[in-house]
Amino acid sequence: MNEKLLSNRLHMVARYLPAKAYFADIGSDHAYLPCYVCSIDPTAFAIAGEINEGPFQSAKNQVKALNLTSQIEVVKGNGLEVIGNYPVRQIVIAGMGGGLIRSILDSGKDKLSKIERIIAQPNVDAHLVREWFSTHHFQLVSEQIVKEDGHIYEILIADNGDGLIGYQDLGKELLFGPHLLREKNEAFIEKWESEKNKRLRVIEQMKQARNINFEKIASFKQEVKEIEEVIEGAGDNTCP
Structure with missing residues (x-):
């Protein structure tokens, strides 16, 4: 896997996936993230989910070209429905607006009972994702904020648990991010x-x-x- 194909923000997302990850990448585009993770960890397995035909075919071609078909399943479908009956433990939703990420999580709530970690990278409106986590039993355990190609991105990592743990001033911290407020980079x-x-x-x-x-x-x-x-x-x- 050519690491140059992966943006810095997706490299950071990958770092929050554990060894032996079994994750679904929602809106996977060319499946760059699943291909990278599975190429460096032969024990990892991924679902590359895509709703649009063009990216779906591109993802299939990418996975096949890298001989990763035994580790990555490319599935066409809307949002979390691509999880199906796969024993997915982590979810990645990156490169969308916070409102859309919230909608995807809300529509697929029935798929989340066995999910251990959600990694979200909203392009805008990260506070909407934090609000969703806080009211749906996902504890925000870490956050990152990075600048890449003139844009600033926030990465939110939430584990299954009490969604309100770690907040001291809920309104302000939902907007700015409790972990980001501590660092203020x-x-x-x-x-x-x-x-x-x-x-x-x-x-x-x-x-x-x-x-x-x-x-x-x-x-x-x-x-x-x-x-x-x-x-x-x-x-x-x-x-x-």
Whole structure:
């Protein structure tokens, strides 16, 4: 397996899969992640799930080309339905919006009773995934935030358990991430500086409206204040 085919964020995702993993990669595209994991761990097994015909065929070709057909099953289907009766223990959902990831998990709740770990990499709206974990018995055990090709990505790792363990200030930590708040690395600061500026631009635009929504403006101002408090405390390495 050519490691160059795998992005840095997917390398990080792979690190959170255990040895002898039996995982489903939902929206697997070309099956790069399953191929990488199974090529370095001959005891691993993966389901590469794809709903679209083009990527489904690409994944099948990739798996066959690398002689990994004994370890990787490429399955066409929607969301978690690709798990079927396979004894999957881990799930990866990467490269989608947080809303879509939440919808996939919600639609496939009946498939999750024996799942030990979910690794989610939302492109946006990571807070929606954290909220889902917190109310569906998946404990957020680790988070990473990385910058790649000009974009900033969050990776959330949740294990089956009490979804509310580890939160001290639920509202704030669902938005920013409890583990990310403790580290506040460079990518974290850059992301939230950008998010603050987006909100400031929206506030200015809303002030120009014919009918000004003062309640909505106040809400955005409160979010800006929260972001500023988090960013200003970036040097203390403590969770607010």
